Amino acid sequence: MTYIPHTDADREAMLKAIGVESLDDLFDAVPTGQRFPRLDLPAPLSEPEAAWEVGGLAASNVAAQDYAIFLGAGVYNHFIPSVINHILLRGEFYTAYTPYQPEMSQGTLQAIYEYQSMMCALTGMEAANASHYDGATSLAEAVTMARAHFRGKRSKVILCPGVHPQYRAVARTYHQGSGMQFVGDKGNATIPDLIDMLDDSTAMLVVSYPNFFGQIDDIGGLATAVHNAGALLCLVVDPIALGLFKSPGELGADVVVGEGQPLGIPMSYGGPYLGFFATRKKYARQIAGRIIGETVDKHGRRAYVMTLRPREQDIRREKATSNICTNQGLMALAACVYLSVMGKHGLRRVAELCYHKAHYAAEQINALEDYSVDTSKPFFKEFVVTCPRPVSAINEHLLEHWGIIGGYGLSQDYPQRENQMLVAVTEMNTRDEIDTLVEALRNPDAHAGHAH
Amino acid sequence: MTDEQTTQSNATLPPLEPLIYDLGAPGRKGVNLPDSDVPEARLPEHLVRTGLDLPEVSEMDVVRHFVRLSQFNYSIDTGFYPLGSCTMKYNPKLNEDMARLPGFALAHPLQDTTTVQGALALMYTLQAWLAEISGMAGVSLQPAAGAHGEFAGILMIRAYHIANGEPNRTRIIVPDSAHGTNPATTAMTGLDVVEITSDNNGDVDLDRLREVCDETVAGMMITVPNTLGVFEGHINEIVDIVHGCGGLMYMDGANMNAMLGIAKPGELGFDVMHYNLHKTFSTPHGGGGPGSGPVAANEKLLPFLPGPVATIEEEGDGDIPPLYGLSMPEQSIGRLKAFYGNFGMLVRAFTYIMLHGGPGLKAVTQHAVLNANYIRARLKDSYTMPFERICGHEFVCEGHWTDAEGVHALDVSKRLMDYGFHPPTNYFPLIVPEALLIEPTETESKEACDAFIEAMLTIAKEAKDNPDLLHEAPHKTPVGRVDEVRAAKELVLCCRPIPAVEK
Missing domain, CATH: 3.90.1150.10 (Aspartate Aminotransferase, domain 1)
Structure with missing residues (x-):
């Protein structure tokens, strides 16, 4: 019971204040037939024993430190510069909750605001959110945004076969009941082939930049074609590539999503990662997930706060833009520190x-x-x-x-x-x-x- | 509009801390990178960008900036955080070390499974433990957060009915006390929400439930103990009524910190549920994530779990460990994210369960419930308690008084900050007026609970004697109350000018 501080005297005094005899009396409302089941788990280990056990599992993996x-x-x-981990291990950052109380969360709020600003700078967009679970779910949420933008009147999403296969799979999982249809990615379609698929039912066209095969497709005229069809252009990007190549904003993208793992986050067998999401300011009110905005406090001091809250599930319930209530806050901080120090x-x-x-x-x-x-x-x-x-x-x-x-x-x-x-x-x-x-x-x- | 997306002109006081972009100087660098050890290739000039608007700061500039920012945060490591429905328990330091072991942190998710047997063994074992704790048949660790787990569960219910030739089951029943994620999740899956009222005890209204149960019901989502902090008085009846009409039962596992070793959702008759590893199993909240929301299912829904899940490919024998692999459940709803879940969070939860074992987990719940009931008992003469009964790991009280006009729950919350406490959850559940939802968790000592109680009692007095103290609070935080309306109206989301090429 390492992390439970109660002494016998504490328990006795507290039970007395409540007016019950024993700890078990606190659970009378649970049906007797199902109360206090046995948990068939291994016997508890001490801290050094647990460290050995978990350390043994880690050591049995092949990993990049030796290969x-x-x-x-x-x-x-x-x-990954050392400074990132040192900042992430500040207890004030990693043991804080979502910054619902801005007076006690200016650290998290300003850091995420800076992260949003850097993602805008990198992608050439005007509004970024505080992140999604990973690159794949960011793409799924981009589709959700397109669906909301066209109010269900356009339901076709054209996916380039060069978009990460798992991202395409996740977008389909998310939208199995939403009425959106995905086309374009089952064969060897080229960019011109995808342009040919555009029509007045197309909500969004999605291309990866670079594509899954590492290549930069010629997407110079793509935005014009997509916009002429009245649809949105979404680019899935590698943020490191954006250090060198033209920004999606310059290429005419409306939405930019991607995996932020390369920005100072360890591979960690698949997560936690960082789904970034940036778009034009005119679509900001349709973005899912948390967004930090700048404002002032009552004394006139600059301050930051979660904004556009009425889109969110705790207020809008079934009419919310998404059910999302967690972002990848600490991973966004990692990316923010990475982009600062780099x-x-x-x-x-x-x-x-x-x-x-x-x-x-x-x-x-x-x-x-x-x-x-x-x-x-x-x-x-x-x-x-x-x-x-x-x-x-x-x-x-x-x-x-x-x-x-x-x-x-x-x-x-x-x-x-x-x-x-x-x-x-x-x-x-x-x-x-x-x-x-x-x-x-x-x-x-x-x-x-x-x-x- | 101006290109500079900034309201700095509205600020009349210097900022607490400059933006990182306002630090440093042109040409300053924060990191040393090696020279290229290969011949440099020719860059494709027509594809290369011209500007890159990122900071130019030293490593020390970065360290001081972010350390100063951290000091503006409240956190579990700095104080008591009784935020209802969030389970802000202590996050053991051992967890952090384990998740950062190079064998985990530097393993690539697409490596051949034979090279990551340690990671897969951990996932397989954690799946088994979470199944045991919930009384379910199997678990998928894929969902990245609680809401993501809910989404998985409702998609599974939907897929189950479709597979059974009953696609007309499109309604999900949600009590009015539910977390906002429940109706939002239902809407995301394309199903319809049917909200039902609670009775005067905070329980589901059984008559109303019977009325809405018919052949169009896909299932029901409820939280146990419910969001008011009470164990439903007739959980068995609720399950029977919904099952009786062919619906399935979803349990929102947000409140599992009140359930460990107390009751197993599977034995209560639930078909599917999610965990929040970042609540119940001590993985940190990280200022808003990453979380982890594994979903657990009984035999009926097992084939529909999201995947891939960790499996045993070849059984072990004596000293030879089993060969672990990854596979998609037979009728899986599909992938919910790339790869296998927030693995780093799984390592932390695994470590935590390993330290506790069965009796340790039961003690966690017993003491979480003890702390909540102790605080409730000590506050009940000063705050209105809408439900006069033993609570689970949290309880709701009302932050207003008839003889303290104009004082609201928000004022109580902001005043608590002056006493060095994080406020409880405000205005949730929606069905209690001026709700303050208080969850102390088991890791707080009696002294910590007592100090919080004293502050709450003082505030209840101040509300009547000197209400301005509450209205104007907080006084001692880095910033005062912030202008949320201005933030939403002016919508300044980025501090940088839009690049010239965009005009």
Whole structure:
């Protein structure tokens, strides 16, 4: 009972004040037949025992601290400056609740306001919310916004096949009862093919920038086509890529969503991450989730507060824009600290390092006899390699004999892409690691002898 | 409108803390990055952006800025936080260390499952423990928050009826005392909300329930103990009535801190429920997330769980551990987010349950309920209690008095800040006038409860003797009451100018 401070004397005094005899008397309202069931759980452990047990589970995983990793597909091993964790571990931040009481929450509120401002700057948008659960749910909420915007009169959403497969799956899960229809992503549709699908029932067209294969599609004229059809353009973006490439605002996007994990958040086996969401100011009132706004206090001092509250579930109930009442507050703080410490120059540098290293790796792999890299479009930090063997077999070899976590096998989601590996290279991959990967691919039977 | 989205001109006093953008100087850097160790590739100039409007600050600028900001926050680590329905219990430090172990923090979610057996073993075991605690058949850890878990549960109920050839079951019954997420969730799934009233005891009105139960009912969502802090007097009857018309029962698990080892929702007859790991199992609230909202289901709804879930692919044998994997339940409603849930939160909850075991969890609930009833008993002569009965882990009282005209629950809350306490939840549940929902949790000592009680008693006196003290509160916080109307009207959501190219 480590965290329960009560002494016997406390319990006795408190029960007396309440007017009952025992702790069990507090539960008389629970039906007797079902009261006090046995919980069949392991016996409690002390703190050091629990630390050993959990530590043992962690240690049994293969993870990026001991292995070179070329796996991405939406989650990346980027550099995380030490300062972030130190700020996140401030108890004043991580043990606070949602800032419903602004007088006691200016720290969280200003930090999230700064986060919103940075996401606007990065995406070229005018309004960002305080975050969603992850990139996939941000996309689902973008569809919800489009549905609300057109009041159900437009129900078609055109999805590019190059949008992350899991994001597309989540958007469909969210909207299985909402009446929205998803089209466009079942084959090999190109951007011009998607433009051909636009009509007066189209609510939104969704393209990934870069796409799931790491490439920058030519989307120069896309916004005009989408807007001519009266629809909204949503871009799913990698925030690190935006350190280098034109902003979605410049490309005419109406909504920008994406996964904020690359902004200083560990891979952590899939979460917690950060779904960012930014849009034009004219759509701000249709955004789901929390939004922080600037105002003043009664003395005339600048202050921040959760605003547009009447959209939210606790007030609007079944008419709310969403049921959301949690964001990923601490993860938004992580991204805010990351973008602050990286700053204007650092984020650009990280993006350039990714670009240079990915291009070096692609060139080396493309030079191998049995491998070819898709260089048909510009790419950022990921590229597609067609391999001579199934990706799973290659990855087993890489892990077993070379200490390398290989790329993502694309045939899991795209059956026509047999033997295609999506390779991710970030600023964390050294030239030595890249050269080792190339060597390992060149010699499928050789063993490096430096597997961990 | 002006391009500068700023109301700074409205502020007459200097800010508590400048914006990060107002710190630093052009050219200043906060981090050292390595030179490229590969030949630099040519950048595709026609695709490259020209400006990047981010701060230019040093690491120390960043540290001081955010540490100062942190000091404007109230938190569990700084004081008592009796926020009803939120379960603001102490967040053990061990949890933080465990979630940051490199074997967890640096594992990629798309690694081959054979390389992440530790993570999968943890997930599988946590699924089993949460199933045991709830008396359910199985659990999916995917939902990222309580509302996300609710969404999963109602989608499962919807999918179940469709699979059974009853797509006309489209109505979800929700009591008027419910969390706002319940009706909002129902609307998101495309189903219709039927709200029913509570009786004078704060219980579901059984006659009204019978009236609305017919062949169009998909199910009912209720919170146990309910949002008024009381165990429904006739939970068995409610379950029977809804099941009797072919509906399913959803339990909102927000109040599980009153249920551990006291009753299992599965044994009470619920078909599906969600947990809030960030309430009941001590994972931190993080200033508004990340949370974690696993959903638990009985045999009937098990095939519909969101996925993937952790499974055993090959049974273990003696010293050989089982081989864990991931799979989608047979008739799954699908993925609710990318990957498998907020894994870092799962590590924390797993650690917490491991430290407690069965008897420890029961003690958690016993003491949470003890603290709530103790405070209720000591306040009942000074605050109106709408329900005169033993409460669960929280209770509702009214923040107004006939002999203190113009004083509202909000004033009581703001005055509590002057005494160094976070206020209770205000104006929820909606059916109690001037509601103050108070939840102390088990981790607060008797002394902490006593100090809070003294402050509440003092405020009740001040409300009558010197109501201006309440109206003008808070006096001692970093900022005074803020102008929420102006925030919504002027809508300043970003401190940066819109880039020139956007004009």
